[in-house]
Amino acid sequence: MTVYVHGAGIIAFGRYPERTLEGLAVPAAAEALAESAAWPGDIDAVYCGNVYGGMLPAHRIAARLGLAGRPAYNVEAACSSSAVALHLAVAAIRAGQLGCALVIGVEQLSVFGGGTLRLNKSDPDIAQGLTMPAVYAMRAQRYMRQTGARIEDLADVSVKNHANGAVNPNAQFREPTPRDQVLASRPIADPLTLLQCCGSGDGAAAVVVSRHRPDPVVWPRPVHIAASVVSSGTTGKHDLSREDLTARVAAQAYAEAGVGPGDLGVIELHDAFTIAELLYYEALGLCGYGEAPGLLEDGVTQRSGRHPVNAGGGLLARGHPLGATGVAQVVEVTRHLAGRSAALATRPDVGLTHCTGGGISGYDHAVCSIHVLAVS
Amino acid sequence: MADTGGRRLLPDSWLPLPDGRAQLLATRCPRCDTLTFPAAQTCSSCWNTADLRAEPLAEPGTVYAVTTVRVPEPGIAAPYRIGYADFPGDLRVCGRFTGPDAEPGDLVDVVTAVLRQQEPENLLGWAFRKAGS
Numbered sequence: 369m370t371v372y373v374h375g376a377g378i379i380a381f382g383r384y385p386e387r388t389l390e391g392l393a394v395p396a397a398a399e400a401l402a403e404s405a406a407w408p409g410d411i412d413a414v415y416c417g418n419v420y421g422g423m424l425p426a427h428r429i430a431a432r433l434g435l436a437g438r439p440a441y442n443v444e445a446a447c448s449s450s451a452v453a454l455h456l457a458v459a460a461i462r463a464g465q466l467g468c469a470l471v472i473g474v475e476q477l478s479v480f481g482g483g484t485l486r487l488n489k490s491d492p493d494i495a496q497g498l499t500m501p502a503v504y505a506m507r508a509q510r511y512m513r514q515t516g517a518r519i520e521d522l523a524d525v526s527v528k529n530h531a532n533g534a535v536n537p538n539a540q541f542r543e544p545t546p547r548d549q550v551l552a553s554r555p556i557a558d559p560l561t562l563l564q565c566c567g568s569g570d571g572a573a574a575v576v577v578s579r580h581r582p583d584p585v586v587w588p589r590p591v592h593i594a595a596s597v598v599s600s601g602t603t604g605k606h607d608l609s610r611e612d613l614t615a616r617v618a619a620q621a622y623a624e625a626g627v628g629p630g631d632l633g634v635i636e637l638h639d640a641f642t643i644a645e646l647l648y649y650e651a652l653g654l655c656g657y658g659e660a661p662g663l664l665e666d667g668v669t670q671r672s673g674r675h676p677v678n679a680g681g682g683l684l685a686r687g688h689p690l691g692a693t694g695v696a697q698v699v700e701v702t703r704h705l706a707g708r709s710a711a712l713a714t715r716p717d718v719g720l721t722h723c724t725g726g727g728i729s730g731y732d733h734a735v736c737s738i739h740v741l742a743v744s
Numbered sequence: 745m746a747d748t749g750g751r752r753l754l755p756d757s758w759l760p761l762p763d764g765r766a767q768l769l770a771t772r773c774p775r776c777d778t779l780t781f782p783a784a785q786t787c788s789s790c791w792n793t794a795d796l797r798a799e800p801l802a803e804p805g806t807v808y809a810v811t812t813v814r815v816p817e818p819g820i821a822a823p824y825r826i827g828y829a830d831f832p833g834d835l836r837v838c839g840r841f842t843g844p845d846a847e848p849g850d851l852v853d854v855v856t857a858v859l860r861q862q863e864p865e866n867l868l869g870w871a872f873r874k875a876g877s
Contacts, residue, residue, distance in 0.1 A: 483815065484815060484817070492782060494817065495867065496839065497816065497840060502813050502826055506810070506827060509809055509811065510809055555814045556813075557815070603788070604834070
């Protein structure tokens with residue numbers, strides 16, 4: 369059974385401490401619902417990905433949309449929350465349990481002030497002082513040591529993504545950042561500096577997905593979910609310079625969609641830190657081990673390139689309100705595929721969204737979720 | 745480090761020794777021979793709960809990766825060094841680093857350290873110190 373995107377919505381990411389979580393989500397959901405032309409009775413279930421918003425965010429948002437009284441699911445998977453929420457909705461539709469679902473991702477980090485994410489204090493690694501930047505700093509060190517990559521290569525990821533954010537009206541960070549500025553920004557965990565780390569903020573995004581084909585007038589280029597995969601990381605020792613979980617999930621996604629990395633005309637991946645984007649080029653099969661800096665330098669992943677990555681700024685420049693990111697990536701890829709965006713050099717037919725989630729000891733990452741979307 | 749009062753992180757997984765050093769303790773399962781760290785009451789491999797034994801990690805460890813954290817976990821004074829050291833038995837252990845900077849590949853001993861200075865009690869744990877320093 370094919371699952372189509374009927375509507376996509378997103379709010380401009382930023383800091384909105386005076387608003388409520390529901391108040392952030394409702395406009396994004398309303399935009400998706402309006403595009404889908406759905407009636408309330410058409411929405412069989414509501415899924416919401418969120419981490420820090422307290423109990424029952426799906427239900428709180430559904431009430432404000434007149435969508436109470438039907439199954440609603442609250443999904444937490446750290447940074448992958450709304451991607452996992454979408455995966456569950458897609459699986460339920462494919463299984464014939466429902467026909468149409470509203471999937472929301474929302475997060476409001478501004479109410480916590482700034483700084484690094486608040487992780488489980490009872491986690492032994494966190495109790496010892498391990499932060500997410502520290503984990504990625506060690507990934508950067510191992511990768512640079514093993515491959516000869518330079519800190520400038522990492523900084524150039526931030527340069528690209530901030531340049532992309534500057535032309536994305538929904539991005540939180542809209543200022544270009546030259547390489548020198550990235551390298552000179554405040555040290556967070558050696559060798560990563562502030563502009564190499566995604567910032568803290570608020571955001572919301574939503575999609576309406578359905579087993580019915582969408583209105584061809586609204587969607588002359590209909591977008592369907594060609595693959596939806598979730599898995600967990602592994603315990604034990606990991607090579608910090610290789611993202612094996614992503615490679616494993618990507619292989620499954622490519623097999624499900626019947627495509628390879630060479631087919632991807634647009635990619636949104638989990639650039640929580642600059643090093644992450646380089647590691648994920650390799651894990652997604654865009655290039656071989658150690659070749660990511662060259663791919664970036666050759667312009668392949670620029671908006672004008674063959675495989676544009678994070679054309680809207682990614683986590684680094686669009687921002688990373690945890691629960692919102694998964695569906696935000698799907699919204700952006702959907703709009704590129706549908707021809708609603710003019711940001712890329714060529715209109716893509718196949719796109720991929722990728723996110724990971726972690727922050728607990730024992731795993732490389734707790735979660736990885738990949739979706740492949742394609743024009744029907 | 746001198747005997748300092750405080751609460752111990754993962755008290756089953758390490759013991760302070762008299763000379764300021766510390767002993768890391770893993771759990772050995774007699775049924776499947778799996779070694780688990782931190783210490784556990786259930787084997788992570790075969791789910792056995794009977795006759796699990798505490799087994800000290802052999803030292804020294806070898807540094808796998810380490811970074812200097814400049815924006816700290818709330819409650820810890822920055823900068824501090826934290827990372828991973830590998831021990832025989834295929835175990836990789838996360839720990840703070842103390843003393844002269846150890847780099848990947850260096851051998852490290854395990855010592856007792858104050859991880860967090862906090863009220864009402866400090867948090868004590870293990871830390872890695874470059875061998876011979």
